[in-house]
Amino acid sequence: MKKALFLDRDGVVNVEKDYLYKIEDFEFINGIFELCRYYENMGYLIFVVTNQSGIARKYYTQKDFITLSNWMSKEFLKHGIEISKVYHCPHHPDISGECSCRKPKSGMLLEAKNEFEIDMKNSIIIGDKERDIEAGLNAGLCETYLFDESSNIKNSKATKIVSKLRDIYNVNTQ
Ligand SMILES: [Mg+2]
Numbered sequence: 632m633k634k635a636l637f638l639d640r641d642g643v644v645n646v647e648k649d650y651l652y653k654i655e656d657f658e659f660i661n662g663i664f665e666l667c668r669y670y671e672n673m674g675y676l677i678f679v680v681t682n683q684s685g686i687a688r689k690y691y692t693q694k695d696f697i698t699l700s701n702w703m704s705k706e707f708l709k710h711g712i713e714i715s716k717v718y719h720c721p722h723h724p725d726i727s728g729e730c731s732c733r734k735p736k737s738g739m740l741l742e743a744k745n746e747f748e749i750d751m752k753n754s755i756i757i758g759d760k761e762r763d764i765e766a767g768l769n770a771g772l773c774e775t776y777l778f779d780e781s782s783n784i785k786n787s788k789a790t791k792i793v794s795k796l797r798d799i800y801n802v803n804t805q
């Protein structure tokens with residue numbers, strides 16, 4: 632069984648912008664490639680798990696999302712990093728009804744578990760919202776990180792709240 636690093640997208644991989652779908656608006660967060668390289672070298676598979684209710688809201692299409700995801704994965708590859716799969720939830724409960732994939736639900740993580748035989752207990756999730764952490768806990772993960780660049784969040788179920796991505800894997804940087 633393989634370990635996984637689950638990454639939320641908006642606010643972790645890229646700078647959060649409302650209902651982002653254009654390549655030109657996509658701005659990688661400082662340190663994301665270094666973080667991924669570290670975990671890839673440690674044998675983790677890397678997945679992106681992202682709520683994309685902008686699709687349900689018709690702000691952009693599934694095709695727009697896939698185009699952006701393919702571009703993003705290629706940018707990672709240029710840095711020598713393989714994203715094993717990007718999972719997304721296109722739903723919104725008020726528009727498309729309840730689903731099992733929208734975080735804090737664990738559907739996307741469980742899909743990866745089944746598809747790639749992931750050892751969930753030894754896997755990690757990094758998110759910028761509490762619902763990312765809850766999705767990880769709901770999927771049986773033990774190690775969860777809340778990334779909060781502003782250092783405003785004081786309470787979380789996460790293992791640790793960090794303001795820099797490197798604080799997740801570099802225990803000497805504090
Ligand atoms: Mg986010």
Ligand SMILES: [Zn+2]
Pocket residue numbers: 720721722730731732733
């Ligand atoms: Zn969904």
